[in-house]
Amino acid sequence: MAQNFVYFDLETQRSANDVGGWDKKADMLMSVGVTYSTARGKYRIYTEDDVQELIDELLEADLVIGYNHIYFDYEVLMGYTILDLKEQTSNLDLMLDLEKELEHRPKLEAVASACLGQGKSAVGTDAIKWWRQGKYREVAEYCCYDVKVTKEVHEFGARNGRVAYVNRFNHRGEVPVNWAFPA
Numbered sequence: 001m002a003q004n005f006v007y008f009d010l011e012t013q014r015s016a017n018d019v020g021g022w023d024k025k026a027d028m029l030m031s032v033g034v035t036y037s038t039a040r041g042k043y044r045i046y047t048e049d050d051v052q053e054l055i056d057e058l059l060e061a062d063l064v065i066g067y068n069h070i071y072f073d074y075e076v077l078m079g080y081t082i083l084d085l086k087e088q089t090s091n092l093d094l095m096l097d098l099e100k101e102l103e104h105r106p107k108l109e110a111v112a113s114a115c116l117g118q119g120k121s122a123v124g125t126d127a128i129k130w131w132r133q134g135k136y137r138e139v140a141e142y143c144c145y146d147v148k149v150t151k152e153v154h155e156f157g158a159r160n161g162r163v164a165y166v167n168r169f170n171h172r173g174e175v176p177v178n179w180a181f182p183a
Contacts, residue, residue, distance in 0.1 A: 004039035005181065006061035007151045010073045011127040011143050013048075025072065026079035030054075031131045033073075034143040036151055037061075043147065045140050051080045058089055063181075067108045067150045068095040092179065094154060098163070101175045106165045112149045114164035114172055115156045154179055 012028035019027040033046040033054045046054040055077060058064050066073060070093045074085040099105050112118065130138040157163045157179040164174050 002039060003062040003181075004037055004060070005063045005065060006038070006057060007036040007147050007154070008058060008064055008066045008069055008073065009034055009143055009146045009150060010054075010076060011131070011139055012076055013128065013131055015125065015128055025075035026077075028076050029079060030076055031127065032136070032139050032143045034140070034147045036147050043144055045144065051077070055081055055083070055085070058085060059083070061089065063090050063092055065092045065094070065150065065154055067093070067146075067153075068105070069093055070096060092154075094150065094157075094179070097177060097179070098165070098175060101177075102165075102173075104167075106167070108146070108149060108153070110167070111163055111165045112153055114166050116149070116152055118149075 010033040011031045013031045014028045016022045016024070016028070019025075030046075030048050030051055033051070034043060035046070035054070035057055036043050037057070044057070070086045070091055077085055094111075095105055095108070098111070127139045127142050130136075130142070153163065157177040158181060161178070162174050162176050164172060166172050
């Protein structure tokens with residue numbers, strides 16, 4: 001059986017300001033979670049009611065690939081489970097990998113626009129606003145798009161052994177990566 005690599009992202013119902021700080025991510029609550037499974041070859045959207053199914057998919061994956069998912073998305077999911085997902089899953093966090101080389105945390109937008117010529121469709125605070133307005137479809141589409149961009153950035157890095165980025169001074173750079181799929 002082929003290995004199952006799962007690309008993952010989630011959006012929250014609340015901001016860090018709403019819950020009293022970044023140290024309370026578990027209180028932000030998931031609005032929507034999205035995965036792309038290489039075994040299924042398709043995306044799956046999870047609502048808060050489906051959060052256990054999302055956690056199960058992450059636990060069963062051969063590798064979970066995300067962008068800042070270890071210290072953000074997993075921390076949000078800790079509001080729903082006692083499991084330490086970062087310890088119980090095999091992970092490739094693209095942002096953490098880039099941070100080791102660059103000594104700062106580049107935004108997904110900065111990497112995607114430099115590698116793919118296109119960035120994200122919105123920002124996370126837009127997703128919270130849409131959630132509050134009852135625009136659930138917009139939140140799901142935005143999260144799906146972030147998973148797609150993460151997948152395409154990963155595939156670009158795996159193919160080329162490097163990724164490009166634009167830093168906070170608007171200078172373009174490149175960094176080597178070792179993102180080839182494990183055999």
